[in-house]
Amino acid sequence: MGRGWTRWIGAALAVAALVTMLAALYAIFFVAPLEMTMGIAQKIFYIHVGSAMNMLLAFGVCALAGATFLAVRAPRARAMADAIGVATAEVGVTLGAIVLVTGPLWARKAWGTWWTWEPRLTLSLMVFLLFLAYLALRAFAGSDRFGRGVAAGLSIMGIPAIYFIHFAVERWGGAHPQVVYKGGLTVPGMKLAFWLSVLAVSLVTAALAYQRAVIETQRQAIDALFLELDRREGLP
Amino acid sequence: MRSTRSRVARVLAGLVLAAVASAAVAGTALAQEEPRDKAAAGAWDGSWRAGVDDSARDVVSGETMVVVAYGAVWAILFVYVLRLAADIRGLRRETEDLKRLVAGQGGKPPAS
8 A cells, every 4th residue: 555545544534533533522511411310420431431442442453463463474464463463452552541540530420439349340450451561562572573472472362351341241240330232321312422432432543553553564664674784784 | 773772762662661550550559549348448249339339429529520531531642642743753763764874885765
């Protein structure tokens, strides 16, 4: 794909993300009614859940990219899987930071406590730290193939936790509210705000991950050129 | 020269990430309040209300929580976008270094 297309896609995703995010904020604060029990604090829920869903999606894609990195032998496919892996891990950790900041703020008002060691919260923190470790490992490994392979293996370890976070409320209960797609949200204005928020955060995720993957691909190309220059100069 | 510089940068990046991880764990621990009741201290005992303290719900202002939450969302995204911009600037610098190195070898600089 040419550089022109790359820029065009990146810009289109960024504009779509910004416009949808503004629409979502309008729906959250001016369309969705105030929830009777929690009042205005319930509005944290929209961005919190949207971020959590996309965090899991980003970590899932990172794990798949890690599996691809380990499974395929073709250098270009490996490089692409590696770029997608690091991009989705970074964006997932960014969304994880949002989830871990907005969650306790919501919980303080909803449950009267900042944190409780219920299954979904504990697993979310663990997965966040797991992918933070993935990024730290990647940062240390640099272009070393073994280090990247270990990081890819680490990302695959996140898959069971991602599954359990998704089904934690259904399987083990916990203080989290009822699952949205099983009737947890019934008011039309709230539904609109919720799904617009999910769409907005999805587009933000896509825009950031795409841009990060492009940067990583260019970095790989530059590193390869430097290595080639070193080889020609006879440097070790 | 470049490989030493990039290795130092990688080690620094790893240390920063490790510090962030430690801060996240410490922040979570600090967020726990001194338990009023040891039984409701937050340890999950299998009931869906474990750790929930209804008496503390109305102590905090909902408006403050919303402002802090949405402010944090924008701040986190802004910091990440700034980081991406710094990465792009770094790539441009490396491309210029590469061009100079190629020119020094008498070769044709790569198209940017």
